[in-house]
Amino acid sequence: MQTGSSEWTVDLDRGSVVPIYRQIYERFREQILAGALPEGTRLPPERALAERLAVNRSTIVRGYRDLAADGLIDQRVGSGSRVAAALRAGQPERSAAVPWWVTLPPWRVGQFPAVLGELAASEHGDRIAFVQGVPPAEPSPLADLSRCFARAGGDEKFVLTYGDSEGYAPLREAIALRMRARGCSVDPRDVLMLTGSTQGITLAAQSLAEPGDEIVVEAPTYPGALQIFQIAGLRALTVPVDEEGMRVDHVEAILRTRRPRFIYTMPSIHNPTGATMSAQRRDRLVALARRYGVPIVEDDPYGELSDSQIEPLRARDADSVIYLSSFSKTIAPSLRLGWLIGPRTVYERLLLRKQSYDMASSMYIQAGVREYLETGYDQHLAALRAELRERRTIALRAIERWWPAGLRAATGGGGYYVWATTPRERGARALLAAAERLGASFLFGEAFFAQAGGDHNFRLALTPVPRASIEEGIRRIGEAAR
Amino acid sequence: MQTGSSEWTVDLDRGSVVPIYRQIYERFREQILAGALPEGTRLPPERALAERLAVNRSTIVRGYRDLAADGLIDQRVGSGSRVAAALRAGQPERSAAVPWWVTLPPWRVGQFPAVLGELAASEHGDRIAFVQGVPPAEPSPLADLSRCFARAGGDEKFVLTYGDSEGYAPLREAIALRMRARGCSVDPRDVLMLTGSTQGITLAAQSLAEPGDEIVVEAPTYPGALQIFQIAGLRALTVPVDEEGMRVDHVEAILRTRRPRFIYTMPSIHNPTGATMSAQRRDRLVALARRYGVPIVEDDPYGELSDSQIEPLRARDADSVIYLSSFSKTIAPSLRLGWLIGPRTVYERLLLRKQSYDMASSMYIQAGVREYLETGYDQHLAALRAELRERRTIALRAIERWWPAGLRAATGGGGYYVWATTPRERGARALLAAAERLGASFLFGEAFFAQAGGDHNFRLALTPVPRASIEEGIRRIGEAAR
Numbered sequence: 001m002q003t004g005s006s007e008w009t010v011d012l013d014r015g016s017v018v019p020i021y022r023q024i025y026e027r028f029r030e031q032i033l034a035g036a037l038p039e040g041t042r043l044p045p046e047r048a049l050a051e052r053l054a055v056n057r058s059t060i061v062r063g064y065r066d067l068a069a070d071g072l073i074d075q076r077v078g079s080g081s082r083v084a085a086a087l088r089a090g091q092p093e094r095s096a097a098v099p100w101w102v103t104l105p106p107w108r109v110g111q112f113p114a115v116l117g118e119l120a121a122s123e124h125g126d127r128i129a130f131v132q133g134v135p136p137a138e139p140s141p142l143a144d145l146s147r148c149f150a151r152a153g154g155d156e157k158f159v160l161t162y163g164d165s166e167g168y169a170p171l172r173e174a175i176a177l178r179m180r181a182r183g184c185s186v187d188p189r190d191v192l193m194l195t196g197s198t199q200g201i202t203l204a205a206q207s208l209a210e211p212g213d214e215i216v217v218e219a220p221t222y223p224g225a226l227q228i229f230q231i232a233g234l235r236a237l238t239v240p241v242d243e244e245g246m247r248v249d250h251v252e253a254i255l256r257t258r259r260p261r262f263i264y265t266m267p268s269i270h271n272p273t274g275a276t277m278s279a280q281r282r283d284r285l286v287a288l289a290r291r292y293g294v295p296i297v298e299d300d301p302y303g304e305l306s307d308s309q310i311e312p313l314r315a316r317d318a319d320s321v322i323y324l325s326s327f328s329k330t331i332a333p334s335l336r337l338g339w340l341i342g343p344r345t346v347y348e349r350l351l352l353r354k355q356s357y358d359m360a361s362s363m364y365i366q367a368g369v370r371e372y373l374e375t376g377y378d379q380h381l382a383a384l385r386a387e388l389r390e391r392r393t394i395a396l397r398a399i400e401r402w403w404p405a406g407l408r409a410a411t412g413g414g415g416y417y418v419w420a421t422t423p424r425e426r427g428a429r430a431l432l433a434a435a436e437r438l439g440a441s442f443l444f445g446e447a448f449f450a451q452a453g454g455d456h457n458f459r460l461a462l463t464p465v466p467r468a469s470i471e472e473g474i475r476r477i478g479e480a481a482r
Numbered sequence: 483m484q485t486g487s488s489e490w491t492v493d494l495d496r497g498s499v500v501p502i503y504r505q506i507y508e509r510f511r512e513q514i515l516a517g518a519l520p521e522g523t524r525l526p527p528e529r530a531l532a533e534r535l536a537v538n539r540s541t542i543v544r545g546y547r548d549l550a551a552d553g554l555i556d557q558r559v560g561s562g563s564r565v566a567a568a569l570r571a572g573q574p575e576r577s578a579a580v581p582w583w584v585t586l587p588p589w590r591v592g593q594f595p596a597v598l599g600e601l602a603a604s605e606h607g608d609r610i611a612f613v614q615g616v617p618p619a620e621p622s623p624l625a626d627l628s629r630c631f632a633r634a635g636g637d638e639k640f641v642l643t644y645g646d647s648e649g650y651a652p653l654r655e656a657i658a659l660r661m662r663a664r665g666c667s668v669d670p671r672d673v674l675m676l677t678g679s680t681q682g683i684t685l686a687a688q689s690l691a692e693p694g695d696e697i698v699v700e701a702p703t704y705p706g707a708l709q710i711f712q713i714a715g716l717r718a719l720t721v722p723v724d725e726e727g728m729r730v731d732h733v734e735a736i737l738r739t740r741r742p743r744f745i746y747t748m749p750s751i752h753n754p755t756g757a758t759m760s761a762q763r764r765d766r767l768v769a770l771a772r773r774y775g776v777p778i779v780e781d782d783p784y785g786e787l788s789d790s791q792i793e794p795l796r797a798r799d800a801d802s803v804i805y806l807s808s809f810s811k812t813i814a815p816s817l818r819l820g821w822l823i824g825p826r827t828v829y830e831r832l833l834l835r836k837q838s839y840d841m842a843s844s845m846y847i848q849a850g851v852r853e854y855l856e857t858g859y860d861q862h863l864a865a866l867r868a869e870l871r872e873r874r875t876i877a878l879r880a881i882e883r884w885w886p887a888g889l890r891a892a893t894g895g896g897g898y899y900v901w902a903t904t905p906r907e908r909g910a911r912a913l914l915a916a917a918e919r920l921g922a923s924f925l926f927g928e929a930f931f932a933q934a935g936g937d938h939n940f941r942l943a944l945t946p947v948p949r950a951s952i953e954e955g956i957r958r959i960g961e962a963a964r
Contacts, residue, residue: 012536013538014496014502014535014536014537014538014541019692019694020496022694022695025741033739053496054494054496054536055496056495056496059496066741069775070741098775099775099801099827100775100776100777100802101777101825101827101828103775104689104690104828104831105689105690105691105692105695107689107831109834113834117646117647117833117837132643132644134642134643134644135642137638137642140638140642141641142635142636142637142638142641145635145641146632146635146636149631149632149635150628150631150632153624153627153628153631154624154628155624156619156622156624158816159623159624159627159814159816160616160617160619160622160814160815160816161614161616161815161816162614162616162810162815162816163816164599165599195677195818195839195840196840196841198837198838198839198840198841199839199840201838202838202839207586207587207589208586208587209587210501210587212501212504213504213587224837224841227834227837227838228838231834231835231838232838257511257515259507259548259552293551293580293581293582293585294582295582295583319581320582328644332641332642332846333642333643333644333841333845334640334641334642334643334644334645334844334845334846334847335844335846336677336840336841336842336843336844343583345581345583346583346586349586349589351599352591352595352709352713353713355599355680355706355709356680356683356684356709356710356713356714357677357680357681357684357839357840358677358678358680358681358818358839358840359678359680359706359815359818360818361818362816362817362818362844362847363815363816364814364816364817365816365844365847
């Protein structure tokens with residue numbers, strides 16, 4: 001640093017991992033503590049230094065603010081920044097006048113930070129709340145699960161251990177087998193057990209991209225994923241979804257000119273629209289991923305709930321697809337158990353980061369679920385599919401009966417949700433307020449969009465309410481819309 | 483960007499979240515696609531552009547590499563970088579000649595990336611393996627736990643839900659009550675349930691700091707924490723540990739001249755040394771944290787295993803301390819259940835990031851543990867403390883009997899581990915190799931140090947082996963040392 005009055009400059013290492021504002025802070029601190037800048041020395045004006053160093057003025061402001069917080073400089077409006085007086089002794093006594101929680105790193109959250117919590121919470125008073133994506137109470141896996149857990153819980157090798165971070169080997173084998181039955185060539189070593197598939201979205205966001213990077217997401221898409229991408233500092237490029245799933249032509253337009261780190265998609269029973277991507281689009285999407293060298297993060301918690309067998313994207317390409325799924329929608333959310341199937345090229349990278357989240361997923365849970373897969377699971381899945389069909393039939397019939405003309409629902413698709421559209425003159429949030437007064441609720445559409453959109457959409461979850469309440473809840477929403 | 487042959491420059495936004503290399507990539511891409519840089523145009527040499535923009539050459543190299551990967555430029559040794567020929571049509575057909583997994587973001591792992599996996603894995607053949615920090619097989623919590631889980635597993639409100647991301651309210655209340663009994667004024671709303679306390683370390687590393695930031699850690703310390711800090715890109719400033727715990731005078735010396743984001747410490751039954759911080763040092767550490775405005779991350783998985791009641795640091799300061807603990811060492815690791823007590827000032831920030839790791843910790847597990855806390859836990863804790871005392875007595879007696887003079891162990895402290903020192907002429911890794919040949923193993927000391935150190939230390943975990951094997955294992959290590 002040169003400190004001639006007219007020739008201030010600061011040596012910056014622009015390739016360093018240390019942010020520029022911090023480097024500016026550090027350089028001045030060194031000089032002040034070393035006595036090279038005596039008490040009362042005037043620091044260069046923020047704007048002038050910013051120009052000289054070719055940085056944003058906010059960068060200088062932040063560096064100076066930290067110096068002031070340390071008591072190293074005094075800042076006064078009108079007279080600028082001067083080296084503080086109390087430093088004559090050489091060692092600053094930093095005051096904590098600025099508490100540590102005020103100077104924390106920037107905090108990036110989505111537009112609707114409370115949505116994930118709302119999806120997790122179960123308290124809705126006595127409203128008919130079509131909100132949470134939890135399995136229906138019937139068919140119940142509880143009795144069979146309890147039997148499986150009683151066995152796992154009696155074995156200290158399942159209870160008094162962490163277990164491999166990759167997951168319980170026999171469970172990974174069972175999952176690989178099931179995936180092979182769905183057309184995917186999976187080796188058990190490719191399977192990484194997760195504490196829910198949400199964990200896999202965060203893994204991808206943190207391991208495959210850096211803050212500032214772009215990714216491709218569907219619009220609408222799972223709000224939890226949007227929140228995760230926001231926290232990770234990723235910039236979402238959006239692609240619309242229609243009855244055939246993601247508009248792959250839009251993906252191609254993006255890939256021609258941009259360089260996203262990955263494409264996040266739910267090709268099978270998409271949340272919230274229920275759409276399943278056509279075979280033609282699947283072919284094209286995988287070809288694009290290969291051609292442009294962009295991996296696909298395939299989120300597939302609902303795929304096994306389809307009445308017709310759907311091949312995951314992973315079946316078409318083992319190198320470009322990172323596959324995620326979960327037992328939350330097919331057995332129970334409180335298992336907090338999901339899995340990832342990763343190409344070998346990134347498996348180790350994902351594994352080490354997964355360890356940092358929770359060491360390993362619970363061995364006790366994994367051992368219990370492994371037993372359940374061998375005993376009650378397939379029967380439960382069949383009954384659950386039938387229940388979902390039944391609920392959808394009830395809901396669509398009620399919608400036809402009770403909703404006014406402008407309020408519409410997507411009738412295709414399957415799974416847990418119905419995606420709806422409000423009339424032009426009424427936004428979904430206003431409808432929600434009215435519906436809540438009548439004792440029904442749902443999730444407003446904007447939460448499903450990374451950018452603008454969704455203000456005339458909402459999602460009905462058909463599973464968290466008693467089957468017998470579906471029609472009445474839908475009737476109330478219809479009444480609210482009038 | 484100006485493109486006159488002698489006056490190349492690129493407009494950079496140095497305050498942007500977009501990395502500089504990516505900005506360089508983007509600016510050139512725009513110009514090439516717009517036709518402003520026709521086919522064959524020679525790009526400025528990397529070194530010259532680096533100097534002009536005052537960035538590291540590697541930044542330019544990375545930006546150019548990405549342009550080449552996109553097929554936008556051709557790079558030839560000797561003749562530099564030129565705009566590629568195939569672009570005449572305006573839209574580049576990007577080749578995936580460089581696969582996506584080659585151009586992933588930098589991957590930071592610690593010196594010993596496999597150590598966390600080793601700590602989780604339980605496979606050691608028939609060696610007497612003093613490696614894992616798992617509870618002893620006796621006293622066994624299995625029967626009581628099974629009873630508690632059978633009850634939780636029969637209730638759909640514990641199985642078919644995600645539960646609040648903050649955690650199960652009655653469990654948070656029970657924990658707050660227990661913390662109050664340990665001298666901490668804790669409101670249940672301050673408690674955030676975690677999927678193991680490791681999750682809390684990652685939460686702190688990602689929420690309280692940014693890549694490049696400094697933090698203070700003990701040397702030695704928990705290897706899992708070091709791995710997490712490495713992955714998060716944090717720079718560890720180390721402070722030695724003696725019989726009274728962390729050398730707080732070293733902390734003060736650091737705080738006088740540095741600005742770490744937090745101080746990570748295990749003040750109660752420190753891993754690996756077993757030391758507990760003296761009251762005087764606790765007072766001083768908390769005072770320093772306040773004076774310099776630096777929070778303390780208190781990791782306390784072993785504190786409840788002490789024979790004498792230890793007040794957590796959190797009892798001294800509710801504003802500066804983020805407290806972490808776990809049921810992994812006191813009940814069972816496969817619960818994957820821990821908790822954080824956070825100041826209100828950062829609770830929301832931590833909560834939202836915890837959601838991104840796994841939505842919520844398992845309600846089923848939380849409900850079972852809550853019942854166990856009310857029924858068998860205190861009795862189990864008392865029996866576990868007695869067992870740990872007994873194992874330590876056996877171990878120290880065996881060490882005295884079987885180890886040669888130069889091989890020493892810290893005899894104070896408590897908990898799961900014994901921290902040992904090898905003679906000057908023999909490093910701990912060489913000793914480990916010899917001990918493994920004789921059928922015993924342990925964790926080498928370097929894994930516990932962020933910087934150099936530990937090459938003459940190792941840790942014995944006394945709990946993962948049968949009590950009756952402790953002496954024989956220690957004898958084998960003694961034999962290996964001769």
